[in-house]
Amino acid sequence: MKIAYCEDEKIQKEILEESLGRWGKTDLVWYESAEQMLFECDGRYPFDLIILDIQMKKQNGMELARRIRQTDAQVPILFLTAMKEYVFEGYEVKALRYLIKPVQDEALFAILDEIQSADQRYVLLNGSRINLNDLIYVEAEAHYCHLVFEDHRQKEKIGIRELKAMLDETFVMIHRSYLVNIAKVDQIRREDLSAGSFTLPIARSQLKIVNEAFIRYNKGTRL
Known part of the structure; x- marks a missing residue:
């Protein structure tokens, strides 16, 4: 499974990598900022899942999700946040799920299992x-x-x-x-x-x- 993760704190990236390693084989592509992700992807998002941290410097994860949806209406987006008040905004960008930090393996694995078993042809x-x-x-x-x-x-x-x-x-x-x-x-x-x-x-x-x-x-x- 190919996963993109936009997060400006390296320690959070390492925590997610450890969780993904316990789930199974994944290919994680890490972006340290929304600006880096938008520049390097250039409107194309060939991922099975995009995970976005909401609280980031400069452009936050919700703003990034809106930019992603301008060119890709289908790729699943998962938000990680420490603040529950953003949940309702996720409907606007068709977010797959929200997980509250610190992320529990059980909740993350359920989402990964769902994506892996989904009847999606692409x-x-x-x-x-x-x-x-x-x-x-x-x-x-x-x-x-x-x-x-x-x-x-x-x-x-x-x-x-x-x-x-x-x-x-x-x-x-x-x-x-x-x-x-x-x-x-x-x-x-x-x-x-x-x-x-x-x-x-x-x-x-x-x-x-x-x-x-x-x-x-x-x-x-x-x-």
């Missing part, structure tokens, strides 16, 4: 953690792909066929410029389909393939 793409459960479709544009979610889209420098090779069988090519998450498809028509609030074109040559994939998925069998 790929790391150009440093971004892409949750495949939330990805609705992909649209190609020259040497780029637009990854479209219900509430946002992001542009990545990769060809659509190269991206398709990274995805699982739930993603079906419906047109030379479109991949769709078959789990998000509501209805298939002769020339297009509905996926959530989106209508996407289907190439005539792909219609049979898309129909068969849709039927198999909804029967609960593998594609």
